[in-house]
Amino acid sequence: MPDVLKAPLVVEFPFTRSLGPVQSAFLTGLRERVVLGVRTGGDDGRVLVPPVEYDPVTAEELHDLVEVAPTGTVTTWAWNPAPRRGQPLSTPFAWVLVRLDGADTALLHALDAPGPDAVHTGLRVRVRWAAERVGAITDIACFEPYDGEAVQLKGNTGQFENPVTGIVAPARLDYTYSPGRAQSAYIHALGDRRMVAERCPSCRKVYVPPRGACPTCGVATAEQVEVGPRGTVTTFCIVNIKAKNLDIEVPYVYGHIALDGADLALHGRIAGIPYDQVRMGLRVEAVWTEGSRYPDHYRPTGEPDAEYDTYKELL
Ligand SMILES: [Zn+2]
Structure with a gap:
């Protein structure tokens, strides 16, 4: 472990x-x-x-x-x-x-x-x-x-x-954060450019990032499943307010991304495409910058858009 x-x-x-x-x-x-x-x-x-x-x-x-x-x-x-x-x-x-x-x-x-x-x-x-x-x-x-x-x-x-x-x-607020066992494993794997989710033994849902338990069934998750790095934009917003200390020009897009194999969307920034062309169903992949331990953003893969029925439960 x-x-x-x-x-x-x-x-x-x-x-x-x-x-x-x-x-x-x-x-x-x-x-x-x-x-x-x-x-x-x-x-x-x-x-x-x-x-x-x-x-x-x-x-x-x-x-x-x-x-x-x-x-x-x-x-x-x-x-x-x-x-x-x-x-x-x-x-x-x-x-x-x-x-x-x-x-x-x-x-x-x-x-x-x-x-x-x-x-x-x-x-x-x-x-x-x-x-x-x-x-x-x-x-x-x-x-x-x-x-x-x-x-x-x-x-x-x-x-x-x-x-x-x-x-x-x-x-x-100035404190020490510990993400726990499941998210620690997820973060370690991100450093190797892998995305590791956990599956619920009861309902079989795959959670990413994993929290260590299924919120629906109330049971611990332990089975690790690799998901992504490609996924589908299920919903998104355009950010027009520049955050202090954040080196990203506005407007930019923040979206919910259902990674392939996951039953829950995570969020991330979507780039590599004009902000007004981002859409639901857009296929994207994680992009790691040099030396980064986690994806900097997601960019279009060029695949055809996903059908709505394939991600409608993951908004
Ligand atoms: Zn469950």
């Missing part, structure tokens, strides 16, 4: 979101070194920090913004001994929930402290502002221990020049 593979995998993209009036005021306030909360309705109105747009109890819309102090009290915490990329501090720090003076709820942020012995529930802290502020939660660089006087507030109600109306939040 070949080695089960594993490799680092990073999925990342910038996530752009617009801010409603409450989040806009909150983040613009941070830029101006003002922390805002929102007051809930009724006689027992509470001040929520960070502010939300709707009352979490009554679902009523909220807009009564109130300034709270940049000082507060730690309500709970956890020590982070090994900060990761993108976290607020690069040295070990505490994650803390801080109830700012004037607020009824706590805000999650980082506390700069020399070690876990220096942190406790009830610790008094204050905001350490970032030197450059843009209207983001990172405008609070972190919290730091503070035993000084209460801070005088100016009663800001969220009116600012040039409010921030949107943010770009980078999303990133």
Whole structure:
């Protein structure tokens, strides 16, 4: 049995979101070194920090913004001994929930402290502002221990020049992926320019890429079957949006390809033909570029198109 593979995998993209009036005021306030909360309705109105747009109890819309102090009290915490990329501090720090003076709820942020012995529930802290502020939660660089006087507030109600109306939040998943036994065998075989599927012992379907089990019958697959490298385009789409970090000119075609001998279509890029001439039933073959461990794309073989009836179950 070949080695089960594993490799680092990073999925990342910038996530752009617009801010409603409450989040806009909150983040613009941070830029101006003002922390805002929102007051809930009724006689027992509470001040929520960070502010939300709707009352979490009554679902009523909220807009009564109130300034709270940049000082507060730690309500709970956890020590982070090994900060990761993108976290607020690069040295070990505490994650803390801080109830700012004037607020009824706590805000999650980082506390700069020399070690876990220096942190406790009830610790008094204050905001350490970032030197450059843009209207983001990172405008609070972190919290730091503070035993000084209460801070005088100016009663800001969220009116600012040039409010921030949107943010770009980078999303990133950084993990180790292991494809398991069946896909590892498939990937090893691709390196030798062979496509190895697995057949279900119950329904006899041939799966490629194999996942190690038949999703219909719920039984393990083990019998290996070589399929392809030729196949039929069963359906496709034309991609017109250029992906960041992807060196392929648009438009290009991405399709479902039923490899000869397989009972499931896989996907791949179709090239070697103008994008507007790709069609269902087109016969294609895998193309490996020099030194590549997997097919770069599929290109037409020149055979006559496949009859629809031969692939209609593989769309
Ligand atoms: Zn099956």
